[in-house]
Amino acid sequence: xxxxxxxxxxETILKVEHLSMRFGGLMAIxxxxxxxxxxxxxxxxxPNGAGKTTVFNCITGFYKPTMGMITLTQRDGDQYLLERLxxxxxxxxxxxxxxxxxxxxxxxxxxxxNLLVAQHNAxxxxxxxxxxxxxxxxxxxxxxxxxxDKAKYWLDKANLxxxxxxxxxxxxxxxxxxxxxARAMCTxxxxxxxxxxxxxxxxxxxxxxxxxxxxxxxxxxxxxLIEHDMSVVMEISDHVVVLEYGQKISDGxxxxxxxxxxxxxxxxxxxDDEVEQIEEQLDEGRI
Amino acid sequence: MAQSxxxxxxxxxxxxxxxxxxxxxxxxxxxxLYVGIETYxxxxxxxxxxxxxxxxxxxxxxxxxxxxxxVGFIKPHLDKRKRDKAxxxxxxxxxxxxxxxxxxxxxxxxxxxxxxxxxxMLAGTQGSLKYVDxxxxxxxxxxxxxxxxNIVVGLAGLLDLGYVAFYAVGAYSYALLSQxxxxxxxxxxxxSGILAAFWGIILGFPVLRLRGDYLAIVTLAFGEIIRLVLIxxxxxxxxxxxxxxxxxxxxxxxxxxxVGADNNFTKAWGLSMxxxxxxxxxFYLILALCMLTAYVTIKLRRMPIGRAWEALREDExxxxxxxxNTVTTKLTAFAIGAMIGGFAGAFFATRxxxxxxxSFVFLESAVILAIVVLGGMGSLTGIAIAAIVMVGGxxxxxxxxxxxxxxxxxxxxxxxxxxxxxxxxxVVMVFKPRGFVGSREPTAFLKERxxxxxxxxxxxxx
Numbered sequence: 001x002x003x004x005x006x007x008x009x010x011e012t013i014l015k016v017e018h019l020s021m022r023f024g025g026l027m028a029i030x031x032x033x034x035x036x037x038x039x040x041x042x043x044x045x046x047p048n049g050a051g052k053t054t055v056f057n058c059i060t061g062f063y064k065p066t067m068g069m070i071t072l073t074q075r076d077g078d079q080y081l082l083e084r085l086x087x088x089x090x091x092x093x094x095x096x097x098x099x100x101x102x103x104x105x106x107x108x109x110x111x112x113x114n115l116l117v118a119q120h121n122a123x124x125x126x127x128x129x130x131x132x133x134x135x136x137x138x139x140x141x142x143x144x145x146x147x148x149d150k151a152k153y154w155l156d157k158a159n160l161x162x163x164x165x166x167x168x169x170x171x172x173x174x175x176x177x178x179x180x181x182a183r184a185m186c187t188x189x190x191x192x193x194x195x196x197x198x199x200x201x202x203x204x205x206x207x208x209x210x211x212x213x214x215x216x217x218x219x220x221x222x223x224x225l226i227e228h229d230m231s232v233v234m235e236i237s238d239h240v241v242v243l244e245y246g247q248k249i250s251d252g253x254x255x256x257x258x259x260x261x262x263x264x265x266x267x268x269x270x271x272d273d274e275v276e277q278i279e280e281q282l283d284e285g286r287i
Numbered sequence: 288m289a290q291s292x293x294x295x296x297x298x299x300x301x302x303x304x305x306x307x308x309x310x311x312x313x314x315x316x317x318x319x320l321y322v323g324i325e326t327y328x329x330x331x332x333x334x335x336x337x338x339x340x341x342x343x344x345x346x347x348x349x350x351x352x353x354x355x356x357x358v359g360f361i362k363p364h365l366d367k368r369k370r371d372k373a374x375x376x377x378x379x380x381x382x383x384x385x386x387x388x389x390x391x392x393x394x395x396x397x398x399x400x401x402x403x404x405x406x407x408m409l410a411g412t413q414g415s416l417k418y419v420d421x422x423x424x425x426x427x428x429x430x431x432x433x434x435x436x437n438i439v440v441g442l443a444g445l446l447d448l449g450y451v452a453f454y455a456v457g458a459y460s461y462a463l464l465s466q467x468x469x470x471x472x473x474x475x476x477x478x479s480g481i482l483a484a485f486w487g488i489i490l491g492f493p494v495l496r497l498r499g500d501y502l503a504i505v506t507l508a509f510g511e512i513i514r515l516v517l518i519x520x521x522x523x524x525x526x527x528x529x530x531x532x533x534x535x536x537x538x539x540x541x542x543x544x545x546v547g548a549d550n551n552f553t554k555a556w557g558l559s560m561x562x563x564x565x566x567x568x569x570f571y572l573i574l575a576l577c578m579l580t581a582y583v584t585i586k587l588r589r590m591p592i593g594r595a596w597e598a599l600r601e602d603e604x605x606x607x608x609x610x611x612n613t614v615t616t617k618l619t620a621f622a623i624g625a626m627i628g629g630f631a632g633a634f635f636a637t638r639x640x641x642x643x644x645x646s647f648v649f650l651e652s653a654v655i656l657a658i659v660v661l662g663g664m665g666s667l668t669g670i671a672i673a674a675i676v677m678v679g680g681x682x683x684x685x686x687x688x689x690x691x692x693x694x695x696x697x698x699x700x701x702x703x704x705x706x707x708x709x710x711x712x713x714v715v716m717v718f719k720p721r722g723f724v725g726s727r728e729p730t731a732f733l734k735e736r737x738x739x740x741x742x743x744x745x746x747x748x749x
Binding site: 060099104118 | 587594610737739
């Protein structure tokens, strides 16, 4: 689990090529391509309605893209075309896991149980698809103890050990966010996709989240995240991709993106002197 | 709190009287046609009517008096107790458990094991029939069915309104195969379960992509289809006549319960001829089947598949995002629930010695589902209690001869069982919206096992 951070950096883990998604007459994503590098935190940003979540849903299999190719390269060199896999296979086989913009926890299960459900596939195999487990063979007992250890590891990382036996629905909002991330990590992903992880968090919770994300990256998983909160994006990400109206308008390091005039125009608004220019153009009736 | 206690009290009484009058008016309006007027046929077969003002008055007075008592005395008392508790800072749920609460399950099991000999001792061999058969076996069949449905509805959150179809498949499997091929109960019991599970999977494949209301409607339709096939496929099932003369189960092939057989149980043990021994044997058999169901349910809940069922009930999309194949997970829940229904069906057939489509109507599905909901979805104890209350309650109604003295000689109390069923459901749902046992036991824990309150768990939507 503790692979060195820089061992395989700069190797592409996720390659999205010519991705398009059409909903009826609406082109939500139009010929969108980007790469995410292994060991990086890649951020996907853009104004409301730019199509960020649609890209996410395409990558994680909740939508089937109209066009395009999404290639995932695993650490051992195996490659998967995500658009051809079913949604649960993307987590099970290709090892990409995700969280949701509106938290989707199993609120009636305890925090620990949430993390055990995430290890379903490993435990299923260990229990001989339930048959051997029903007989109480030691292999399954050992596997379930290992699963609890793994859950403990992530509880500790997410700072939730104290609440392990409480129902997930009883946690405060920030803790629920961290639990959802810990749960996604319990599936043992190579790429973790986070949909607005900092939404609705107060500054302190936000700081705790940043620590968690950094420690996940240091553990060897790559992160792809959607974020609205620019301060979070600029602080933690290594690579930023900017999306507007379903098209990529900028791609690079946070500093590069921050100073890209296209991004400033699209995301932060148009600068003052440009406003004058546009007004002039308006007067001349060119727009 | 500015009022003095005296004025507060008289205000309360005035309100109680007012509400009692309203209740009386409402119950008068409700019952004036149903109870106040009765139609009957006279000597010329003409339909005429007469009034029953006395009975109507009893109904109205009961409504008024109970409303008065509730508003005037019970509610203030409960409020006061709640206020006192809040003042004293005692939490609503006390942690201390009595001996009875801690050992409830063990005591219940022991009670069930000694129930048949006890009823023989108290009521005699022949007299015990009623208690062992009508109460014991009848209730335990429903306990088993409800526990089976609990896997589908309570754990996996799939609303199945056609559960009785699998019960029918099990019953007819046993009835037909035992008559056609002469196979014994012990061969056919597992086979009936497997056939029912097979039908569960066949149904599951097309149906489980539906969710919520749609799933409920399709399962309802499936239940009806099975029943209509049983009625109309007369060559095989003999239609509405049903199949009679279904062989009895034997004591693992060692002793038979057939009267003419050489190895007859009563002969072998030198007992007097009575069907009570067979019923007692059946009682232990269904008890064993129930225990098997409970064991499997408890075991499976702690396995990954059981956790996946509960996760599915909580949030299906999150399940898929964690790499869980929701289709196979739903199918296993459906198949295992159906298998238990099939076991219960085979037992039902051998107990009755007769099966007909009459036994597998939609009402049965509804009753089983009502037991699951009343007991608290997912809770085995709660469901068992609900089955005892519901099924036992309707049996008790048959025994209430004294009601005839109150309501007249042609009053048949068991006709009112559905009314009471509905009433009980309304009452339980008002006071315990999550059923008798609304909380769930976690399947794994680090430090302490805390019950999860029902307010966090979901009912499922698929």
